[in-house]
Amino acid sequence: MLTFVGLGLWDEDSITVDGQRALRAADEVFAEFYTSRLMGTDPESLATHHGVDIDVRDRAGTEQEPEPILDAAESGDAVFLTAGDTMISTTHVDLRLRAHDRGIETRVIHGTTASAAAASLTGLQNYRFGKATTLPFPYAHGGDGVPNSVCDTLDANRERGLHTLVYLDIKQERGEYMTGDVAADLLADGYEDVLGVVVCRAGSPEPRVEAGRLSDLANRDFGDPLHLLIIPGELHYIESDALRELAGAPEELSEPV
Secondary structure, eight states: OEEEEEOBSSSGGGSOHHHHHHHHHOSEEEEOOSSOOOTTOOHHHHHHHHTOOEEEOOHIIIIIOOHHHHHHHHHSOEEEEESBOTTTTSOOHHHHHHHHHTTOOEEEEOOOOHHHHHHHHHTOOGGGBOOOEEEOOGGGGTSSSOOHHHHHHHHHHHHTTOBEEEEEOEEGGGTEEOOHHHHHHHHHHHHTTSEEEEEESTTSSSOEEEEEEHHHHTTOOOOSSOEEEEEOOSBOHHHHHHHHHHHOOOGGGOOBO
16 A cells, blocks of 8 residues: 655644554655655654654655655555645655556545645635646746746736736755745736735744735745745635735735625
8 A cells, every 4th residue: 555645734743633643554654855845843853753764755766766665565555745735736646656557555645735725824715716836946947037937827817817826936955945025026027016925834833924015025024934925816805805804915906806
């Protein structure tokens, strides 16, 4: 059996009870933290808390050399961990399909996702979100500013009145996490007076949500990562009230439609 377990968003206690049972009963445990990580803990503390040994795999060790994971699942019960949910954004469908090709049974134990938390913390309705996008560091895509693909997604969603969830780049191997002010600064060139909402440390005991013009958000300090950015579309009156009350959105930018 190969069980994919989402660890949730923050620390050792963010995992579900079902996920914890599977983790502690496993013969071998693997994890990857290159797509995201739990900012409230580290792999060593996670392993100690749950009384297990964790083999942390890098990208190559997960995607190009999955045989140790599959061998462990073929001979016993193996668990594969990620932050959030293993099949949402940090998707590992390929690993699951490789297991099926070898006749290994799989299951998924879900964890809370950043996208669900973003909607919950801001009061924006999740079914009013359009396609999500990821904003990379400029050096990471070999150009200046914002890639056309990001702008295309924003423009298409805004034309339809939909919200856009913008995931912010993570370079785990370099210890770099894009922050909300950096993201707002990048997008302000072309969207200066557009309303943005920064969601900080979702899943932690003290998350932070702030709304404002992108040009204003670019000059604020949002503290430690991880951060998300939302560009709202047309607002229902409850969404409008929520952004003003929960995120301090300016009235002139948060009128309901």
